[in-house]
Amino acid sequence: MDSEMSMTSQAAHGHHEGHEEISWIRKYVFSTDHKMIGYQYMVTSLFVALFAFFLMVLMRWQLSFPGKPIPIFGPILEKLLGSSMAPGGVMTPQLYNSFGAMHGTMMIFMALVPALFAGFGNFVVPLQIGAPDMAFPRLNMASFWLFFVGVLIMMVSFFVPGGAAKSGWTSYTPLADFADMGPGFHPIFNGQTLWLIGMAFNITGSLLGSVNIITTIIQLRTKGLSWMRLPVFVWSELVTAFLLLLAFPPLESAAIMQLMDRLFGTSFFSPEGLIINGKHADISGGGSSILWQHLFWFLGHPEVYVQILPTMGIVGEIFANNTRKPLWSYKVFVYSLLAIGFLSMIVWAHHMYMTGMGQAVTSFFQIFTTIISIPSVLLGTVLLLSLWGASIRFNVPMLFALAWLPMFGIGGLTGLPLGWTASDVVLHDTYYVIGHFHYMMAPASLLALFAGIYYWFPKATGRYMNEFLGKIHFWPTFIFFNGIFFPMLVQGFAGVHRRWYDGGAGWQMAQNVLWLNQVMSFSAWALAIAQIPFIINFFWSLFAGKKVTDDNPWQATTLEWATPTPPGHGNFLHPVAVYRDPYEYSVPGYKQDYLPQWESDERLNKEGKLSQVSF
Amino acid sequence: MEIPYTVTARPDTGLYNAKVGIWLFLASEVMLFGGLFSAYIFLRLGATHWPHHILNVPMGLFNTMVLISSSITMVMAWSSLKMRQFSNYRKWLGITLFCGVLFLSVKSVEYKDKFHHYGIILNSGQEITGHLAMTEEEAIHSDVLKIKPDPENAGDFLFQLKSIFSKPEGEEKVLEIPKKEIRWWSNFVPKYNTYLATYFTMTGIHALHILGGLLVLGYFWGPGAALYRTNPEHLANRVEVAGLFWHFVDLVWIFLFPTLYLF
Amino acid sequence: MSEEIQTEKKRIKSYFIVFGFLVILALVNVAVSYLHLGGMNIAAGLVIAGVQALLALGILMHIFWEKKTIHHLIGLAILFVLALFLLLVASYFDSIGK
Numbered sequence: 001m002d003s004e005m006s007m008t009s010q011a012a013h014g015h016h017e018g019h020e021e022i023s024w025i026r027k028y029v030f031s032t033d034h035k036m037i038g039y040q041y042m043v044t045s046l047f048v049a050l051f052a053f054f055l056m057v058l059m060r061w062q063l064s065f066p067g068k069p070i071p072i073f074g075p076i077l078e079k080l081l082g083s084s085m086a087p088g089g090v091m092t093p094q095l096y097n098s099f100g101a102m103h104g105t106m107m108i109f110m111a112l113v114p115a116l117f118a119g120f121g122n123f124v125v126p127l128q129i130g131a132p133d134m135a136f137p138r139l140n141m142a143s144f145w146l147f148f149v150g151v152l153i154m155m156v157s158f159f160v161p162g163g164a165a166k167s168g169w170t171s172y173t174p175l176a177d178f179a180d181m182g183p184g185f186h187p188i189f190n191g192q193t194l195w196l197i198g199m200a201f202n203i204t205g206s207l208l209g210s211v212n213i214i215t216t217i218i219q220l221r222t223k224g225l226s227w228m229r230l231p232v233f234v235w236s237e238l239v240t241a242f243l244l245l246l247a248f249p250p251l252e253s254a255a256i257m258q259l260m261d262r263l264f265g266t267s268f269f270s271p272e273g274l275i276i277n278g279k280h281a282d283i284s285g286g287g288s289s290i291l292w293q294h295l296f297w298f299l300g301h302p303e304v305y306v307q308i309l310p311t312m313g314i315v316g317e318i319f320a321n322n323t324r325k326p327l328w329s330y331k332v333f334v335y336s337l338l339a340i341g342f343l344s345m346i347v348w349a350h351h352m353y354m355t356g357m358g359q360a361v362t363s364f365f366q367i368f369t370t371i372i373s374i375p376s377v378l379l380g381t382v383l384l385l386s387l388w389g390a391s392i393r394f395n396v397p398m399l400f401a402l403a404w405l406p407m408f409g410i411g412g413l414t415g416l417p418l419g420w421t422a423s424d425v426v427l428h429d430t431y432y433v434i435g436h437f438h439y440m441m442a443p444a445s446l447l448a449l450f451a452g453i454y455y456w457f458p459k460a461t462g463r464y465m466n467e468f469l470g471k472i473h474f475w476p477t478f479i480f481f482n483g484i485f486f487p488m489l490v491q492g493f494a495g496v497h498r499r500w501y502d503g504g505a506g507w508q509m510a511q512n513v514l515w516l517n518q519v520m521s522f523s524a525w526a527l528a529i530a531q532i533p534f535i536i537n538f539f540w541s542l543f544a545g546k547k548v549t550d551d552n553p554w555q556a557t558t559l560e561w562a563t564p565t566p567p568g569h570g571n572f573l574h575p576v577a578v579y580r581d582p583y584e585y586s587v588p589g590y591k592q593d594y595l596p597q598w599e600s601d602e603r604l605n606k607e608g609k610l611s612q613v614s615f
Numbered sequence: 616m617e618i619p620y621t622v623t624a625r626p627d628t629g630l631y632n633a634k635v636g637i638w639l640f641l642a643s644e645v646m647l648f649g650g651l652f653s654a655y656i657f658l659r660l661g662a663t664h665w666p667h668h669i670l671n672v673p674m675g676l677f678n679t680m681v682l683i684s685s686s687i688t689m690v691m692a693w694s695s696l697k698m699r700q701f702s703n704y705r706k707w708l709g710i711t712l713f714c715g716v717l718f719l720s721v722k723s724v725e726y727k728d729k730f731h732h733y734g735i736i737l738n739s740g741q742e743i744t745g746h747l748a749m750t751e752e753e754a755i756h757s758d759v760l761k762i763k764p765d766p767e768n769a770g771d772f773l774f775q776l777k778s779i780f781s782k783p784e785g786e787e788k789v790l791e792i793p794k795k796e797i798r799w800w801s802n803f804v805p806k807y808n809t810y811l812a813t814y815f816t817m818t819g820i821h822a823l824h825i826l827g828g829l830l831v832l833g834y835f836w837g838p839g840a841a842l843y844r845t846n847p848e849h850l851a852n853r854v855e856v857a858g859l860f861w862h863f864v865d866l867v868w869i870f871l872f873p874t875l876y877l878f
Numbered sequence: 879m880s881e882e883i884q885t886e887k888k889r890i891k892s893y894f895i896v897f898g899f900l901v902i903l904a905l906v907n908v909a910v911s912y913l914h915l916g917g918m919n920i921a922a923g924l925v926i927a928g929v930q931a932l933l934a935l936g937i938l939m940h941i942f943w944e945k946k947t948i949h950h951l952i953g954l955a956i957l958f959v960l961a962l963f964l965l966l967v968a969s970y971f972d973s974i975g976k
Contacts, residue, residue, distance in 0.1 A: 131618075131619075132616050132617070132618060132619075133616065133618055135618065135632045135635075135636065136632070136633075136636060137618070139636075207640075207643050210639075210643075211636050211639045211640050211643070212636070214635070214639050215632055215635045215636045215639060218628060218635050218947065219619075219620050219625050219628065219630070219631075219632045219635055220618070220619060220620070220632075242954070245639060245642060245643045245646075246642065246643065246646050246954065246955060246958050247646075248643070248646075249643045249644070249646035249647035249649070249650060250646055250647070250649060250650030250653070250962065251650070252647055252650070253647050253648070253650030253651045253654070253820075254650060254654075256816065256820065257651075257654060257816060260805060260812060260815075260816050264804070264805045264806055264812075264815075265805070265806035266805045266806050266809075266812035266816070267806070267809060267812065268654065268658070268809070268812060268813075268816075283806065284799060284806060284807060284808045284809065284812075286658065286661070286662055286663075286808060286809040287658060287809060287812075288657060288658060288661055290969075291654055291657045291658065291966075294653075294657070294965075294966055294969070295650055295653070295654070298650075298962060345958055345961065346961055346965065349965070349969060355973075356973050356974040356975060357969050357972065357973055357974070358969075358971075358972030358973050358974060359972070360968070360972045361965075361968050361969045361972045361973075364965075364968070569616060570616035628945060628947050629945040629947075630945055630947060630948070634948070635947065635948075635951075638948050638951045638952060639951060641952070641955075642951050642952060642954065642955035643955075645952075645955040645956065645959050646955060646958065646959055646962075649958075649959035649962055649963070650962070652963070653962050653963050653966045656963060656966065656967060657966050657967075657970055660967070660970050660971075661970065668911070672908060672911075676904065676905075676908050679904050680901060680904065683897065683900045683901060683904065684897070686897075686900075686934060686938055687893055687894065687896075687897045687938070689938075690893050690938050691890070691893065694886055694889070694890060694893070697882065697883065697886050698883050698886060698887070772908070772912065859939055862934060862935075862938050862939045863939070865934065866931055866934050866935065866939075869900075869927050869930045869931055869934065870927050870931065872904075872907075872927075873907055873911070873923040873924070873926070873927050874923075877907065877908065877911035877919075877923055878911070878919065878920050878923060
């Protein structure tokens with residue numbers, strides 16, 4: 001991983017003024033430079049995303065052709081994980097469960113959030129606010145390495161006796177309290193315990209990272225950059241960081257309590273009279289599994305906004321840039337972000353309608369769940385109306401950003417029936433739920449992730465990514481995402497349960513929709529193939545992509561484009577100041593259709609046109 | 616490359632970076648302990664039985680005093696630094712460190728006491744607590760548990776105060792209970808019941824915070840204090856930030872003490 | 879700078895007054911826990927601890943003199959921790975089969 005990254009920043013080195021000689025290891029591995037840490041986060045999480053996607057690619061085989069050996073990869077699995085996990089290349093239920101749990105965990109906590117929040121956050125936020133670095137560079141390095149150790153622990157857990165955690169990404173108790181225990185399991189080096197330890201590292205890293213991002217945004221905004229002049233991406237990062245900061249710690253305490261349950265035999269989450277394998281569990285009892293669910297979803301729900309908010313920011317940036325006009329309403333956008341952030345903290349128990357909550361409490365959560373859709377719709381509306389009357393540049397970042405909009409729409413609207421008890425009772429734990437949240441987390445989040453990569457790649461590396469390969473990447477990705485997730489909504493209505501390994505009796509009643517399993521699986525495999533152009537494009541462009549000739553290749557207005565390309569240590573060659581709102585595109589009376597934030601009025605008026613970016 | 620506002624305050628917020636950072640960190644700490652306290656509330660609401668005054672209140676009170684004192688000495692250490700009285704700073708911070716170590720020592724004595732204290736729940740649901748009249752090894756293998764039950768006034772303040780300094784005197788009856796009449800027995804370790812699970816978890820995490828605070832403060836008392844010669848204001852800021860963490864940890868104890876010892 | 883030192887000198891007195899209050903309130907809290915007030919025991923204990931917390935937060939941690947950014951941050955944390963407590967308690971009491 002690091003060798004790849006070192007290449008990325010070889011170019012960055014070119015701009016370095018060379019007065020501080022730091023060793024290779026301090027520059028590329030234990031770096032305190034926010035840009036390098038951003039690349040580290042991005043590359044690590046893209047790798048984790050690919051890995052976690054691969055787990056699902058294998059699971060889709062089991063769902064389409066239950067009990068048949070997996071071609072090509074089956075024997076490899078058998079060799080790697082032992083014949084008890086994949087005898088003859090057939091996926092066992094345990095392996096299916098652990099792949100499912102790890103797919104969710106890694107995708108959410110170790111791929112999407114680090115890429116969108118920490119990867120882009122580290123690279124873009126200090127640049128967009130005109131700061132030389134993050135407020136606490138060494139803390140920043142510590143966050144990355146805590147995250148990285150968390151990833152390593154998760155990866156290693158596949159190879160301990162009994163395999164990785166199997167209790168779902170939610171680790172519901174009391175199942176998770178007693179999973180991976182007993183004969184054949186190590187007391188500490190077992191799947192579920194390592195899951196908890198890995199999560200503790202990951203959470204700690206996230207917390208330090210969000211402290212850093214918020215402090216940076218509050219303290220290091222450059223002269224003239226008042227709150228209502230901040231680019232929307234910075235706003236989205238700010239709200240996201242607050243969600244992580246305040247919602248993650250209760251899960252950390254819950255993880256500690258589950259560790260206590262597993263290591264010291266306490267009963268935080270185990271009720272009295274619990275029977276395991278036909279025997280009374282040797283515990284004091286008195287705990288509550290509902291407590292785990294509350295503490296888990298107190299994070300779990302804000303977590304989905306942690307993923308979607310940065311993508312809103314990215315899409316907002318790219319929309320403004322490529323529609324060549326200001327966002328339809330900056331203020332509505334920002335206040336919607338804040339409202340979503342605030343409300344997302346008090347809707348968590350809509351994941352728990354089936355736990356026997358009473359009517360008053362469910363009403364509370366239904367009302368707020370419905371209310372939170374208002375700012376979400378406002379946000380979508382702002383973006384949609386921003387397209388009105390624009391002469392859109394259909395470059396690759398814009399294609400991805402445009403595709404985000406309908407995916408976000410489907411993901412959001414399919415969520416409403418799950419927010420109301422009457423319909424949730426029917427749809428709970430079916431593939432409908434999977435379809436719904438994947439529309440948010442897979443198509444929406446990932447399309448925006450790609451959009452951001454294509455958009456900021458020229459600034460980070462000094463080279464464009466290839467447009468043609470980008471388009472080859474875009475169309476199949478967009479189509480096959482829908483090929484995977486739309487049929488899930490259909491299957492869900494037919495009552496197909498979300499966690500079953502081979503369908504069991506449930507599939508007997510869902511004969512009509514079972515053929516969709518093949519549609520979804522082939523779409524998933526096609527989606528995997530569709531990522532090859534991206535991987536080729538990424539590495540090829542790194543070394544041989546078209547060179548950027550201007551520091552502001554997209555003719556954008558925000559501050560990250562005022563830096564040299566790629567930015568050196570300390571970012572800006574001269575102190576920058578901000579003179580205007582973030583998206584002053586197509587302002588009448590100027591020769592150019594964009595007025596960068598860093599250009600003063602006098603300068604613009606006097607010259608009648610923009611000066612070049614180089615001072 | 617200089618990062619702005621590491622020592623001086625940013626004009627519009629009036630704050631230097633680390634102060635924003637530490638308050639954000641403390642906000643997340645509020646939520647961390649909030650998660651633990653909410654677990655305590657939730658489990659206690661659902662509990663059929665919750666022990667009262669089972670911990671040694673005088674010891675807890677003493678530790679509370681120790682932490683309160685350390686809070687004052689901490690703020691005095693920072694104050695001295697602000698007034699550029701370096702030797703006073705070292706003195707006050709030294710006392711703070713001493714208090715922190717004292718707190719942890721008392722805490723570990725309390726933990727050890729609990730590990731030698733036993734509880735038995737009979738099939739009838741009745742609970743007997745006391746000290747074993749046999750070794751732990753014997754207790755595990757024997758069919759009968761011999762236990763000296765706690766006196767009725769074991770929850771009294773004076774009794775607990777005396778028990779710190781001397782073993783309770785006088786003849787004591789020893790109960791012999793066959794194991795087949797026992798539903799659940801163990802010493803007072805986390806798994807004994809939900810109350811002890813919350814007690815050990817919450818105070819354990821709190822103690823880890825104290826330990827972390829001691830490491831940081833120890834650094835500023837020792838090698839970190841060298842910064843005074845080059846940039847005393849920067850050192851004052853660092854000590855203020857470390858102090859805010861220390862105060863917060865004391866603040867958590869202010870809530871832990873009544874919730875775990877008194878209610 | 880010297881002005882800052884002057885205010886600091888004035889504050890030292892308040893630190894020791896706070897110390898006195900914290901000690902007394904801790905003693906009161908212990909004493910109250912031996913009275914039999916039923917459910918009021920917990921309420922009284924929490925109120926006393928709350929006052930102690932306010933004193934420590936306000937004076938020892940300088941919240942009373944702190945900038946508004948800090949007030950917002952700590953306010954946000956307290957708001958959400960209360961939301962967590964209240965909603966958990968509410969969902970405990972309002973559940974089917976209770």
